[in-house]
Amino acid sequence: MMKKTKRKENLRIYTYATWGIILFSWFLTTELGLVSSRLVPSPGNVIQTFIEIMNNGYNGTPLWSHIGISLYRLFISSFLAILTAIPLGLMSGYFKRFRAVIDSVVQFYRPLPPLAYYTFLILWLGIDESSKITLLYLAAFAPIYLSCVSAVANINPNYLLSAESLGASKKDVFFTVVLPASLPEVFTGLRTAIGIAYTTLVSAEMVAATSGVGWMVIDASRYLKSDVMFIGIIIMGVTGVLLDWCLRNLENKLVFWKGKQ
Template sequence: MKRKEKNNTKRYTYMTWIFILLVWLAVTELNLISSRLVPSPIQVIKTFVDILNNGYNHTSFWAHMGISMYRLFLSSVLALITAIPLGLLSGYSNKVRAVVDSVVQFYRPLPPLAYYTLLILWLGIDESSKVMLLFLAAFAPIYLACVSAVSKVNPDFIGSAESLGASKKDVFFTIVLPACLPDIFTGLRVAVGVAYTTLVSAEMVAATSGIGWMVIDASKYLKSDVMFVGIIIMGLTGLLIDFCLRKIENKVVFWKGK
């Protein structure tokens, strides 16, 4: 029954995207909208093949992809190894939470461009400021997910383990951490998505490569076909990254939902 429902859901998804593509094709082929504003799917495919073969702005397509993925991956890893311990400690200790939480809650709603110029002044125009911007964007969702996860841990489990002589270390690694893993993965998926959306901001200033920069540069010259290529690539790679994270989550947190 569940498999049938899942197949029906996939069918609806495929039908939705087929409908979107057909409408896009019809609108552009009938010249209802200027090709300067919305290029046809055929033109977008031709532009993608051209960029794949010849690159963009004297830089190969894979170099653009590589630098963007490097910035995203490095910042996400740094956020992961710092936000998880700080988030778990904040959820576990009110004193740590009093120190860290207010700082995170202060900068979290700020638009990235509001403090990106400060990061450039402090760290320079090279990769450091870009990675730091993405790191700050990814840090908050993981941290908040960890704090929330600790608050959901059943205190009876902790009390039972301690009454049986378990140390705080044992309690943390056998009860608290496994109970928090589902929320941690959810926070990680959100964080990577937020960091990816911030990537365009990071590549707007003092950059000459990257998928986000390619979209921004194309917008200056009204190259809507290049913009569509960049946006579609970012959307597809975002889906691929999220798919990989869900697969890892299913392997690591195999008890989730059971």
């Protein structure tokens, strides 16, 4: 146990050193004037702009409101994706006829770029939150669904045969064998889906939006406000890491049998 703790501490040193080098390189590059400040603002300018936005907001809207509306869109869409993709994915993996109905539809829209059908969503659902949440929902649905199908396919068939030989019904096998055995890979799909939905958030806030972190980045890019763009990117990166950290901790608590035979 102590060896494992020391190993983690050593790995953290590498992580901290990596980010220290990145920040030092950023500081040195801007201080020496190797690139234009319009393209890469200095860390000092970014911090100063961040304080100003914290105090005065951006475009008349407080920074926390921008972060809040983006996370609201992300959480609602991800919750709906989890609520639908997990049962559909597990059932598609376990029941071949069910998979024949659902899988082709998911495989068709999955490779499509979000902006390719976002215009249709706006025409059908309007410019309010419905179209944005639907776009993020579709982005998050496919990774969760595919991870569930893959998880069921990777279950040791001996587990299923053993349960059936003991008289378990299809329903019993699904809830007592398929679901627990699939959860580790399902959580991997959840983490991937949250990341994809977050990257799609910028696309969702590009059109007919006046708030959100993604909108801040897009709006700042129109006026070459690179410091505001850096702030938005840093906020999205930090919140993305925190969300992934929360999911990993939740996985460790709920799926405590992961990696154990």
